[in-house]
Amino acid sequence: xxxxxxxxxxxxxxxxxxxxxxxxxxxxxxxxxxxxxxxxxxxxxxxxxxxxxxxxxxxxxxxxxxxxxxxxxxxxxxxxxxxxxxxxxxxxxxxxxxxxxxxxxxxxxxxxxxxxxxxxxxxxxxxxxxxxxxxxxxxxxxxxxxxx
Numbered sequence: 001x002x003x004x005x006x007x008x009x010x011x012x013x014x015x016x017x018x019x020x021x022x023x024x025x026x027x028x029x030x031x032x033x034x035x036x037x038x039x040x041x042x043x044x045x046x047x048x049x050x051x052x053x054x055x056x057x058x059x060x061x062x063x064x065x066x067x068x069x070x071x072x073x074x075x076x077x078x079x080x081x082x083x084x085x086x087x088x089x090x091x092x093x094x095x096x097x098x099x100x101x102x103x104x105x106x107x108x109x110x111x112x113x114x115x116x117x118x119x120x121x122x123x124x125x126x127x128x129x130x131x132x133x134x135x136x137x138x139x140x141x142x143x144x145x146x147x148x
Contacts, residue, residue, distance in 0.1 A: 013039075013086035016122050018095055018109040023130035028102040030137040032087065036079035037072055038129055039122055044068040048125035048132070055131040062143050072144040 016039045021027055039045055047053065047065065055061055062069060087103065090096035097106040111123050133140065141148075 010082070010085055010089060012119060012122070013082050014089045014095075015109050015111070015115065015119055016126075017083070017086050018090060018105060019111070019123050019126040020129045020133075021096075021103065021105045022108040023126045024134065026099075026102055026104045027133070028137065030141070031133045032103060033076070033080065033083055034133045034137075034140060035129065036083050036086070037075035038132065040075050040079060041068055045121055045125050048128040049121045051124065053128065055128045058132055058135045058140055058143075061132060069144050073146045076144070076146050 013036055017032065017035050020035050021032075024031075038048075044065075047068070048055070087096065090109075091098060095105065095107045095109060097104045111119055
C-alpha cells in the first residue's frame with residue numbers, strides 16, 4: 001500500500017473527526033476508528049460530499065459502491081495511529097468529551113476558507129459519513145474485512 005496517497009495531516013484528521021462527530025453527536029470507539037479510513041479515500045469523500053446524494057444505510061452503500069471498500073482494511077490499519085493522535089489533539093484543545101464507551105463533541109472545530117477545498121469537501125460529506133458509520137459496527141467491520 002502506498003501511504004503517500006494518504007495526504008492527511010493531524011489538522012485535517014482532527015477536523016474530519018470533529019465534523020463527523022458534530023453530525024453524529026456521539027460515536028463509540030469502534031465507529032470513531034472508521035472515520036479516517038473513509039476520509040483517506042479521495043473518490044469516496046467526493047461521492048459522499050455530493051449534495052444530491054444521501055446514504056440510506058451502510059449495507060446499501062456497500063452493495064452499490066463496493067469499489068470504495070476493496071482496500072478498506074489496509075486503510076483502517078494505516079489510520080489507527082493518526083486517529084489516536086487526532087483524538088488526543090481534540091481532547092487537549094477541549095473539543096472532545098470522552099465517555100466510557102466513546103466520545104461526544106464538546107466544541108466543534110469551525111471551518112474557514114483558509115482550511116482549503118479538501119476540508120470543505122469533508123465538511124459537506126460529514127453527514128453522509130456519520131450515517132454510513134451509524135449502523136452496526138460489527139456489520140461494517142465484517143463487510144469491510146477488517147481483522148483485529
